[in-house]
Amino acid sequence: EVQLVESGGGLVQPGRSLRLSCTASGFTFGDYAMSWVRQAPGKGLEWVGFIRSKAYGGTTEYAASVKGRFTISRDDSKSSAYLQMNSLKTEDTAVYYCTRDPRYDYYDSSGDGYYFYYMDVWGKGTTVTVSS
Amino acid sequence: EIVLTQSPGTLSLSPGERATLSCRASQSISSSYLAWYQQKPGQAPRLLIYGASSRTTGIPDRFSGSGSGTDFTLTISRLEPEDFAVYYCQQYGSSPPYSFGQGTKLEIK
Numbered sequence: 001e002v003q004l005v006e007s008g009g010g011l012v013q014p015g016r017s018l019r020l021s022c023t024a025s026g027f028t029f030g031d032y033a034m035s036w037v038r039q040a041p042g043k044g045l046e047w048v049g050f051i052r053s054k055a056y057g058g059t060t061e062y063a064a065s066v067k068g069r070f071t072i073s074r075d076d077s078k079s080s081a082y083l084q085m086n087s088l089k090t091e092d093t094a095v096y097y098c099t100r101d102p103r104y105d106y107y108d109s110s111g112d113g114y115y116f117y118y119m120d121v122w123g124k125g126t127t128v129t130v131s132s
Numbered sequence: 133e134i135v136l137t138q139s140p141g142t143l144s145l146s147p148g149e150r151a152t153l154s155c156r157a158s159q160s161i162s163s164s165y166l167a168w169y170q171q172k173p174g175q176a177p178r179l180l181i182y183g184a185s186s187r188t189t190g191i192p193d194r195f196s197g198s199g200s201g202t203d204f205t206l207t208i209s210r211l212e213p214e215d216f217a218v219y220y221c222q223q224y225g226s227s228p229p230y231s232f233g234q235g236t237k238l239e240i241k
Contacts, residue, residue, distance in 0.1 A: 035230075037177075045169075045177065045220050045232040061228040097176055101224075104183065106164065116225030118167045118182035125176055 002026035002121050004098050009126030012088055020083040020126060022098030030054060030076035033101040033117055036083045038094035039125075046094070050101060050117075051081065066092075088130045095125040134158055136221055138233035144241040151208040153236045155199075155221035163200045165225030171235075172217045180219075181206065208238075216240050 008020040022034065035050035049062035051072045060072050071084040081098055099119035107113050135158040145151055155166070163184035169177040179188045181197035184204060194209040208215055221233040 037232075044218075044235045045171075045222075047222070047228075047230045047232060050228075050230070061230075063229050104164070114162065114164065114225070116162070116165045116183065117230075118179060118224055119169070119177075119222075120179045120182070120188060122176040122178065 002100070004100060004121055004123035006096060006098050006123045006126035009096065009128045011129045011131065013132050014088060014090055014130055016088055017084070017086045018088060018128060020085070020096055020098075020128070022081040022083075022123060024079040024081075024100070027100070027121075029074075029079035033103060034072075034074060034081040035099045035101050035119060036070075036072060036081075037097045037099060037119070037122075038092075038128075039097070040091070040094045043094075048083070048096070053103075056103070085128070088128075090130050093128060093130045095127050097125045098123045133229060134161060134223055134231060136223060136231055136233035138219075138221060138236045140236060141234075142237045142239060144239050145211055146241045147211050147213055149211050151206075151211055151215070151238055153206040153208075153219055153238070155204040155206070155233050157202045157204070157223060160201045161223050162225060163204070165223045166197070166199065166204050167222045167224060168197055168206045169220045169222065170215075170217050171220065177220065211238075213240075 036048040051060045069087045074081045100121035101117045105115045137156045139154045166184040168181040171177040185197045218235045224230040
């Protein structure tokens, strides 16, 4: 069974750090990009950032709201992705989900190449509360 | 940055009726970049549609996606009780940020 399990959430004071983990099973983890998405209480979904697979450089992208404070990494040998959160703010309080992101490559009629991602598997989430 | 605006915010319909949910992008995007997700209370979101119109495995054919440019639509042809949930669109193919819309809540009338 394809599964993602997040862990590491909890209560943390503003300004402190927390590291979330996402452990995958049931598929070849290294073949996929992975994302983190969060949802503040009673609010919608917010994309936090993602990490490409090693085949596409293993590079990362972040939302402006977390850039410079959060870092996403991966360890393919452990089928795990991580979200290191530093300088936490009260507005970072949310459920944090990790997702599996397949990449779809295609070519148009001119032969130009394009690609897109989508989030086809979601974990159940882990709750982060930032409060003094 | 591409902003996705969903409408309506809340849609009240009865089982058996047809639901039409809208997602409008602040600038034109490839239809391939548009996905739809469903979220029920207390659950993680799940993927319904990717590439604007491709249903993912296990999604009933009463769900369909369409659109191009800046206007995209999720249609549920005949509502079942389990379809009442919040629906989000997302663009995930152009430059980041890979934003979500603010969601449409589909509630039982």
